[in-house]
Amino acid sequence: MAETNGTQITFLEAIKQAMFEEMERDPAVVLLGEDVGVYGGAFKTSEGLLERFGWERVIDTPISESAIIGAACGMSYAGLRPIAELQFIDFIVCAFNQITNFVAKGHYLWNAPAPIVMRGPSGGGVHGGPFHSANPEMYFVHTPGLKVIYPSTPYDAKGLLKAAVRDNNPVLFFEHKFLYRRIKGQVPTEDYTVPIGKAVVRREGKHLTIISYAAMMHTSLEAADALAKEGIEAEVIDLRTLLPLDEETILQSVKKTNRCLVVHEDTKTGGIAGEIAAILCERAFGDLDGPLMRVTALDTPVPYSPPLEEYFLPNAKKVFDAAKELARY
């Protein structure tokens, strides 16, 4: 497998490499956003890009998310492939109208493809507080015309970001900031992409299926290790893309294990777990030996103080406990 043949890099480095290589490969790729140029991005994901690609391709913008997305949309109509950075993904809702009404509907309504990548750091666990920790992916999963990616490893982050840049559709790309510097992984030295819309089985098992993505993927794997010590073999699926959702990989696994637990850092109501539950009811009802269970964040804003945020977030123990309960069915 290509993952084992290459260099060990951080999640953040993977993002940077993907942008660098895509800009190197295709002069139609440009980057715009707040502080992406001189400063190299709030998280330094675009460090060095300005020096290499110049002012016309690495564009510092005013604090105007609607203008960033709107201008990226216009650029894409003229044949460019802009990457629009949201400094924190929380601020993407400032451009909600541009994304959901303009960018997402254009191809359906008037045959106008908009190859834009909208990316930025998301997620909690770093005590960023209620406005710097969001997981707003489901607003956009509910919007036909968009694609939504939320990777968990450096390999996927790089390969999926490259695939997103080359895709002819508007793609939202969520980068869990907890993973930026904490997670390292192998990436190949040669050019590669990871297909959008394909989940992957991270760990094989037979007793139950745990479905997750992004930072909670690592939490789920930690719980699966603990479960294995008690003789429960959990199969762990990393969704990687939330829209379009890879129903087949989910169904294949659940038909084998007959039990399904969904783990996400997003809040509970309206999270992707509900959608997965509906798909399983529609397409695998007879295969289920127990209820679909969910371990998610609380239905509250993300609180700031560490004990509050830890209580709010899912963790390996919560996943372990839920999985043990599910395994009894």
Added chain:
Amino acid sequence: MKKELTRQQYLDLYYYMRLNRAVEDTMVKLFRQNKIVGGLYSSLGQEAVSVGTAYALEKKDWLAPMIRNIGALLVKGVPPRDVFMQHMAKYDSPTKGKDGTSHFGDLENLHIVSPISMLGDLIPVMTGVAMAGRYLGQKIVTMTWIGDGGSSTGVFHEGLNFAATQKAPFVLILENNLWAYSTPVKRQVPLENLADRAKAYGISSYIVDGNDVVAVYSTTREAVERARAGEGPILIEAKTFRRLGHAQHDPAEYVPKEMRAYWEGRDPIALYEKFLIGEKVLDAKSKKEMEEKIDTLLAAEREFAENSPMPPPEFAATGVYCTGDDCHKIEPKWERPIAEVTPPKSSVKAVWTVAGFGSGKSSGGANAPIHFGDTENTIEIPSRDGKASGKNGAKPAAKKSAKTAATSGASRKVKR
């Protein structure tokens, strides 16, 4: 009106205004026959704005209309049948029934971006097209329209501010027709002239009589040339009046009778016709010939539209995503050497040089911290060869606006 155009230009403006009105008159008939599926929005009395502005663009330029700018679409080359079929939700319409009214576009040939109902969104979008055009070396200008009402949206500000910081070759027509649905302009904007909004962005603006097509055209032509030359975005306020209600359902009884009577006496087509006859560009015979030409054209266009089928229901499920190169081959049209924007030629030194840093008149020392207002701040963006240069439109722009910002910051400080 001043005489300054060629005979053909005068006649073109007249033709498109008459065509604009005739297309809308035809649609009123279709509406009354229940052949129009949704709403019908009139530009009666505003034809000079749509036609005079769009006529100032070149073929390669881009525009994005609002709902009352059917005249602009006709000037750009959209056949009337497309407008009819859009309103009738027909399968042969540009959106094949998926959207109505002037909500359609054509990226490939006519360079038209479709509007959406949310006002102001086209401003950053057309800014983006303008920036891309400059990047690709196309020397295009982009244009869109906004109403007096739409100029109060947040995205109007975000878009125009961004266009200004980028010196985007973009012209915004602020079509002040005095009414946003039932709300008069005074209840929306505390300004006598909406063109004053341009001051907030440090950009140039014009005010023009929106019912004088020659003035609209000449002013827009100048603005388009300035934008193309790299002067940055330009705002034009065209003062006019919405003669009918917000849409067909609205009798607009909230409009004072005297106001309506005043503007009905300033019908842009009647005013222009009088001028053309006085200048001997038009006479009874040529006028009649043009009317017959339009009648014949629209009869055929209307027949085509009426005969077009409705879309098959299952068509609703298609086309949400571009499926790849078989669906759209996306290729930018480069009109400059790609080498200019690729390494190593694109490489720059990423340094903001703040001229005057530490040596301002009240800073007292070479390394003293800067205070906005007590030094002359100039942000120099080095060009590719490392020197500050005025070659690219964006560069002197940034320099100039930085100065303006510093000055206004100073005066604010003093007041506090």
